[in-house]
Amino acid sequence: MADQDQTGTQGPSYDPAAEVVELCRELIRIDTSNYGDEEGPGERKAAEYVASLLDEVGIESNLYESEPGRTSLVARWGDGPGEPLLLHGHLDVVPAAAEDWRVDPFSGEIQDGYVWGRGAVDMKDFDAMALSVVRARARAGVPPPRPIVLCFTADEEAGGHKGAEHIVDNHADEIADCTEAVGEVGGFSTTVRGKRIYLVEAAEKGMAWMRLTARGRAGHGSMINHDNAITELAGAVARIGAHEWPVRLTPAMEVLLASVAGIAGTEATPENAEELVSEFESSARMLGAVIRNTANPTMLGAGYKVNVIPTEATAHVDGRFLPGFEDEFFATLAELCGDNVSWEFVSKQQPWDSPYETSLVEAMTQSILAEDPDGIVAPYLMSGGTDAKHFRKLGMSSYGFAPLRLPRDLDFGALFHGVDERVPVDALEFGARVFDRFLSQA
Template structure:
């Protein structure tokens, strides 16, 4: 059987850049590994080469657990990397390449876990559904949304799910903290349009939509969103105070996040809504005032705060700018505290006696949003023990993305314990 590092390297070598040529080669590789181990993978496409693989493994309980991951990755410019981003090279005991962290490394851990169980003849304690999905790095229309909409029966009996962006170690001094995600901020990707009066660029402007939109974007970008503490984030902050022995001052959370360093990153982007202008498009000639100007804004809002978020956005945009959604997704949450959270925490602590699991809310989003639509409670749990010098958050969509081999091996042991321990 291939090692988890070898599987990770193999997956990275498939260029599944989104947008790009699709996920099919990587999906076929995954399906072959599963089929060779005696499983019966279901392979389907939402569009040519936009390929997803799903399989079910019978366990001792029909109450099923879903483990999902995505096979697509964001673009990578080889000129900015120390080695080619799709080489999958193993250097200094790390697997390098686009997707090592986000999230082919996690997919490799899942595969190594179930392939190892099959080789040893071990049966999971509950039914398992594995999903290797297309299109997470966009809207999920070709991946998770298609899967839950057109292949709902593959997820029958699933009550909970685990996936990316949780279960990784954050080391600060003597403390090794493992955040387990119990929620995500919602997504509001918006296209903004300002209409005006076209005319010659030399004349006094009658109603210049470029200026109108620029002023609106400036208001959005400079707005200071108020702190809104949701219960899981409040619990995280309390836990961090207890772990470090110094309570966190709730009236100075930005300063406290800076003081806590790596630990502060666990709540810095999760205590308020955000809206970042990301794209601009206006005009076609320097001496012509266009009749329209457009922009895109990446909006994120905390659970339960969608209405408040959109009200503020509308006030900031003003009456001359309209908005429409490119993508609108709710902010999903999973029960906390809960028996399943305790199971996840227990698997970590069994493999790392110094582990301090804490609840966590993701600043961004995952395919958990799609599965929440069909009632599946998603937790961020892709366990990794990381070296203290590795900037885990910085490697998401960054250059020289890499994951330690020993971290992948640790994660495989944690997942095996989670899936098989009585």
């Protein structure tokens, strides 16, 4: 490895799942908590660990730092014909308060058939799958048909500005020849009326992290004040939090809901979209967020003494808007804020969607069905944000494909950034086998 700056079908000779569980545990044990500021350990230790794993099987890596400790890794493997495929996973995780957990969130403990720990589903499980498959194939001398570029990034949990964006802005030559990219939050199963549906991410909401500000007249807390910044801001925050956003169906969700409607014996329409989403059982809460724009107040700040009315009050809002509905989102937000509350962006990233009828998606579909013949594969739109937003600036089509066959009663969406994050051991092994098949066909 070299520091650069500071700014298919499973063959009989290898087992693609042999290391996946232990690699996931080891990655979880490396604390890469990202607090979204200058605090936290950074990703350097994890990037060096990944580099050592690749070095062991003859794959050279380059480490890139946007600033000290904020480390991403890029490696290239295989010299087959065709345009390279980018596989990207992030190394950072959101923080975890140990006192809230049943186990130490950085222990990688195995309990009740699960690997527990921060990052188990977001997204050190995918990192472990990719590394397990690549290492098994490299040892066996079975490269994929097309070249692979591996990219393990810093800072995704804070918008990717110090990771994927830094790579795109400063080291695009490493990845610019990739035309397709595969990353997190897709390929996992959910259950509808006893049937497993595997969701491939083919689209993603846009992100608007916003700081709202209201200004008023400062004064004594005992006196009448009709120009109170806190009152003005609180009204706007309450309106935003209570707003019922209308249902809007994007192409990916139209296809997914049509699949569900077929199982339920009906047709998919905007009028019954919420009813069809409820068929997803444990995944309904997550999927309910991708048939509409959303905006959730997340932080409040004002004042410094109980008897002083402050001049300024602030709030932060996490806004997510559907592809094609950005103008509607911001027009509605302006109405909800009113004339006396302004906003600025902490981070704004565009939504995206990729074509679903492609040979790459067909490879995903066939690799899942080879391991689960009774499954159904369909596209969906993801509510959160990923590094795909940055890589797409170079013209790549993007997909989320981290395959997991999950228990019917597991609320998978609640595990992202949640307490007691965990992934089933057998789901990790399933995912590695599927991903191995995928690389053979991609």
